[in-house]
Amino acid sequence: MKIETLFIDRSIPRDEEVDYILSRLAPAPQTVDSSRVVYDHINQAADPILTAKKTLYITRNRGAVIKECPGTCEYTCCDYTILHSGTFCTMDCSYCILQAYFHPPVLRYFAGLDMLKQALDRVFKQEKIFRIGTGEYTDSLIWEPVSLLPRFLVDTFSGQDNCLLELKTKTVHIDSLLGLDHNRNTVLAWSVNTPEIIRSEEKGTASLSARLKAAQKAEAAGYPLAFHFDPVVIYPGCETGYLRVIRSIFTHVNPENIVWISIGTFRFMPKLKPIIEQRFRDSTICYGEFIPGLDNKMRYFKPLRLSIYQAMVSEIKRIAPDVFVYFCMEDREIWQKTMNFFPENDGELGCLLDKSAARHCGLNNRYLK
Ligand code: SF4
Known part of the structure; x- marks a missing residue:
């Protein structure tokens, strides 16, 4: 995490959590009374998005800590629950939706492990399974080298039996998690792509081979694993590339330890296109056969999606017939x-994912519907 400017909200108490993060970052923190100072710093920069990636604001989450994933009703969604622990990211993927989602984008770390614990305790008391992730508005593990949060979450989830935690990442920051008593309630998940796409579109992320080696280490430490092919990008030779990635996953880890694999082709809100064109001049990711979907996002023409999905799913099933595979935001025909x-x-897809979670993780079967 290369932070050049560090702001801290005056209302945040200085405790072990905050001292830890401050001790791991070089810039002296500037205490602010209002987030306006942070917004102005970012908005006045020549490249606000790039500046936001180097500016950390330690603050408190003043909204809901736990919320349902905002899937769309037009496509099948997986009933995921989001733990809102921070926003934005230090890596720089051309297609990242977060560039267009926040105005302005701000790299925020939400301090307050006590508050998080209280919110989680309420969920742990419910008589149903929750699949909870921190990787919706940020990368779950960019925080691992500088904060106590990932360790705290793994520890907290280990002591209950109805919630699975998924930490989703494109980094290899797992070292502090390896020795923890996770009770198989945390899934370490990697977003994967072909080496070509990682090189051209995922600036600052770990290479595919580094991600898979990290997954191997996580497996050796007893963690259940997941992989997300999202976004699958269509380009000449992509099918060969994605099939190679699939084979590579299974040469690194045992299919029995994979809780699920998701696949989703590249889709984007129209307002992301000018941002990609301006910030990633060599990227051709937005140029292809796209049509507007029911949720107003641009998606590849259906026959193209179908063809790559069929090739990928049949390769996964050939090697690992029992691994649960699902689509992120796809329709009936696909x-x-x-x-x-x-x-x-x-809720049907959610139930299937719950079953796979219960089979691989430390969850209690009695919560299954
Ligand atoms: S790793 Fe994820 S959150 Fe970070 S820039 Fe890439 S897509 Fe965005």
């Missing part, structure tokens, strides 16, 4: 023509 089934009913 499911039906690729998987031969469609999770039609409300």
Whole structure:
């Protein structure tokens, strides 16, 4: 984490958590009474998005700590729960939706492990399974080298039996987690892509081979694993590339330890396109056969999606028939023509994921619907 400017909210108490993060970052913190100072610093920069990636604001989450994932009703969604622990990212993927999502984008760390614990304790008391992730508005593990948060979460989730924590990343920052007593309630998950796409579109992220070696280390430490092919990008030779990545996953880790693999082709809100064109002049990711989807995002023309999905799913099933594979935000036809089934009913995909979670993790089967 290369932070050049560090702001801290005056209302944050100086405790072990805050002292830890400050001790790991070079710049002296500037105490602010209002987030306006942070916003102005970012907005006045020549490249606000790049500046935001080097400016950390330690503050408190004043909204909901735990919330449902905002999937769209037009596509099958997986009933995921988001733990809102921070925003934005220090890595720089051309396609990152967060560039267009926050105005301005701000790299925020939400201090307050006590508050987080209280919110989680309420969820731990419920009689149902929750799949909870921190990787929706940030990368879950960019924080590991500088904060106590990932360790705290793994420890906290280890002592209950109805919630799975998924830490999703493109980094290899897992060292402080390896020795923890996780009770198999934390899934370490990697977003994966072809080496070509990682090189051209995922600036600052770990290479594919480094990610897979980290997954191997996590497996040796007893963690359940997950992999997310998102976004799958269509380019000449992509099918060969993605099939190679699939084979590589299975030469590194045992399919029995994989809780799920998700696949989703590249899709984007139209307002992301000018940002990509301006910030990533060599990127061709937005140019292809796209059509607007039901959620107003641009998606590859369906026959293109279908073809790459069919190739990828059949390769996964050939090597590891029991690994649960699902699509992120896809429709009936894609499911039906690729998987031969469609999770039609409300909550059906969520139930299937819960079952896979219960099979691989330390969750109690009695919470299954
Ligand atoms: S790693 Fe994820 S959050 Fe970070 S820039 Fe890339 S897409 Fe965005």
